[in-house]
Amino acid sequence: MLRVLIADDQDLFRAGFGLILDAQPDIEVVGEAADGEEAIAEARRLQPDVVLMDVRMPGKNGIEATREICATTAAKVLVLTMFDLDEYVYDAVRAGASGFLLKDIRRDELAHAVRTVASGEALLAPAATRRLLEDLVRRPAHGVAPRLAARLEALTDRERETLKLVARGLSNAEIAAALVVTEHTVKTHVSRMLSKLDLRDRVQAVVLAYESGLVVAGESDNEDRTCD
Template sequence: MLRVLVADDQDLFRAGFGLILGSQPDMEVVGEAADGESAVAAAVELRPDVVVMDVRMPGMNGIEATRQICAATTAKVLVLTMFDLDEYVYDAVRAGASGFLLKDIRRDELAEAVRTIAAGDSLLSPAATRRLLEDLVRRPSHDVAPRLAARLGELTDRERETLRLVARGLSNAEIAAELVVTEHTVKTHVSRMLTKLTLRDRVQAVAFAYESGLVVPGGSDTGDHAHD
């Protein structure tokens, strides 16, 4: 049973999300919060598997709440917002969010999103992914890429290739087909890659791949390919 915490300052959204998720046979809504500070306190106390987090809330906003929750617990955070703005995507990912969706998604999409990130996968809407990558291109710091690129040396060739394919948006099954290995082997590569780079999930891996220069938006990846 997945334990879910819902954080939103609007009663209607909070109640609606709670009803949708609470009606799922594999989920239990263990708590609600109307602001960021309450969300952090509830996450620490209740230890949910997933926190559904609004961005704009009074006092501590959802981005800062996400940052504190990810630092203090093992909960995965799914950020929902009505505002499809660049800085929210970038900041949510930087704060440790595992998913980012707009509030106009269907109820079945919300439940499936919670299951997806609870299982350890990441979730960004196509629009959010595009905005994140565009933002990463706009924000490069002259000293960030070399520093991150140096960390790529910690990876084996196969782990680096796996990171490239993750950054291209391929699923584990698609990566397995690309590299001609089993899906279990891919999961092992992904897990080791995330551990070595101290990344929470695939969303952060995508950001890392672009910020380090391993993958270039609109261009070819750097380095050699084992399978093209």
């Protein structure tokens, strides 16, 4: 049973999300919070698997709460907002969020999103993904920063190649086809890559790949690949 904490300053949204999720056979809403401070306290007390986090809340906002929850608990944070703005997408991901969705999603999409981030995968609304990548692309790449270079050096050639393809937005099946390996092998490469880089999920891997300069806007996938 997946345990979920809902953090939103609007009673209507908390009640609505709660009804949708409690109706699922494998999901249980274990608590609610009306602001960032309460969300942090409840996440530490309840130890949920997933926290649904609003962005705009009184006092400590959702981004700040996400940062503390990700740093002090094992909970995955799924950010929900009505505001599809660049700074929220980027800041949420940098704070450690595993997902970013708009509040107008369908009820079946909400349950799927909770299951997805709970399983360790990352999930971003298509518009949010596009905005995140556009923002990263606009940031100038001046080569790999020293602290990032040291982390990337821990990767094997194949793990580095896998990271590049993950950053391009390819699924495990697409990466398997590109590298001519099985999906199981890709999953192993992704898992080891995330572990070596001390990353929570694929979203953070995308951010690191662009920020480090490992992936540069305009490069083709063929340019990234190496021959076996």
